Amino acid sequence: GDSVTQMEGPVTLSEEAFLTINCTYTATGYPSLFWYVQYPGEGLQLLLKATKADDKGSNKGFEATYRKETTSFHLEKGSVQVSDSAVYFCALWEAGNMLTFGGGTRLMVKP
Amino acid sequence: DTGVSQNPRHKITKRGQNVTFRCDPISEHNRLYWYRQTLGQGPEFLTYFQNEAQLEKSRLLSDRFSAERPKGSFSTLEIQRTEQGDSAMYLCASSLSFRDTSTNEKLFFGSGTQLSVL
Numbered sequence: 076g077d078s079v080t081q082m083e084g085p086v087t088l089s090e091e092a093f094l095t096i097n098c099t100y101t102a103t104g105y106p107s108l109f110w111y112v113q114y115p116g117e118g119l120q121l122l123l124k125a126t127k128a129d130d131k132g133s134n135k136g137f138e139a140t141y142r143k144e145t146t147s148f149h150l151e152k153g154s155v156q157v158s159d160s161a162v163y164f165c166a167l168w169e170a171g172n173m174l175t176f177g178g179g180t181r182l183m184v185k186p
Numbered sequence: 187d188t189g190v191s192q193n194p195r196h197k198i199t200k201r202g203q204n205v206t207f208r209c210d211p212i213s214e215h216n217r218l219y220w221y222r223q224t225l226g227q228g229p230e231f232l233t234y235f236q237n238e239a240q241l242e243k244s245r246l247l248s249d250r251f252s253a254e255r256p257k258g259s260f261s262t263l264e265i266q267r268t269e270q271g272d273s274a275m276y277l278c279a280s281s282l283s284f285r286d287t288s289t290n291e292k293l294f295f296g297s298g299t300q301l302s303v304l
Contacts, residue, residue, distance in 0.1 A: 079228070111295075118190065118277070118295035119229070164228050172242060173219065174293060176228030 077102045079177035081165050087183045088155055096150040096180045098139075098165035106167040108132075108141050108148040109174065113162045122150075122163070155184045188212075190296035192278050198302045199268055206264045207299045211280030218261050219293060220253055221277040222246065229277055235261060236283065268303045275300050 082097040100106065110122040110132070123132035128143035137152045148165060165177040191210040199205050211218050216237050221229035232251070233243045237258035247253075250268075255261040265272055279293040 081228075116297070118297045119279075119293075120295070121292055124292075166228075172217075172234060173231040174229075175231070178226070178228045 077106065077167055077169050077175045079165050079167055079175055081163075081177035081180050083178070084162075084181040085183050086180060087185065090157055090184055090186050091154045092184075094150070094152040094155045094159075094182065096163055096165075096182070098148045098150065098177060100146050100148065100165070100167050102146075102167055102169050104169055105143075106169040108139070109166040109168065110137070110139055110148070110150050111164040111166060111176075113164065113179075115161070119164065155182070157184045157186050160184045190278055190280050190294050192276075192296035192299050194299060195297065196300045196302075198304065200304050201270060202267055204264065204266045205268055205301065206262055207276055207278075207301075209261045209263070209278030209280075209296060211260070211278070212282075212294055213259075215280035215282050215294070216258070217281045217283045218255055219279040219281075220261070220263050221279065223275040223277055223298070224273075232263075265301075268301075270303045273301055273303045 078101045080099050107126045109124045111119040112122045113119045123134040125132040125141035131140045139148050139150045162179045162181045164179045166174045193208045219234040220232040223229045231244050232247050235255040250266045253263045275298040277298045279295045281293045
């Protein structure tokens with residue numbers, strides 16, 4: 076079945092550092108790919124998405140490119156802020172009517 | 187738009203007791219999902235409704251679990267004879283479903299109900 080694998084956290088960075096959180100997926104067809112973010116005490120929020128190969132999703136300075144050849148959707152940000160501290164989830168949506176999530180990666184940004 | 191609301195936020199119960207959680211989706215959303223999230227893991231799909239019809243259930247949803255959405259608005263998730271392994275965060279999400287699947291895919295999540303079974 077479909078699955079999503081993320082790098083384990085926590086990822087600890089200093090403010091203004093470059094961020095990469097790796098995500099790879101397994102799917103039988105051509106899924107849509109997502110990054111969701113969960114801030115402390117809040118529900119998951121959609122951060123960005125890409126629906127086909129080579130699409131780039133972007134939002135709030137975060138970017139991720141749908142790489143079909145490597146089955147990856149790595150999340151990047153050029154300069155993180157303390158307010159970016161959260162748990163980030165990679166997810167896919169394929170033929171079924173639900174999102175399949177990775178295990179999540181906690182990001183901690185220190186001032 | 188007040189977002190997806192879940193009650194209670196926290197529930198502590200003794201093993202063997204029954205518990206019920208409620209989810210109020212965004213008002214115009216016709217799809218409602220239940221997920222379960224354990225500590226350090228990603229959310230796992232349990233079940234979803236299209237209006238009042240329960241269209242899919244995960245194998246994770248044992249016979250002790252039942253979900254309803256009687257009028258296609260709010261939903262309840264009941265766990266009977268709770269076990270310690272049921273301790274988790276139970277998440278509800280809703281979406282507006284059209285034929286365009288890209289719209290189907292944007293889920294709005296509530297803050298969850300944290301269940302602790304002692």
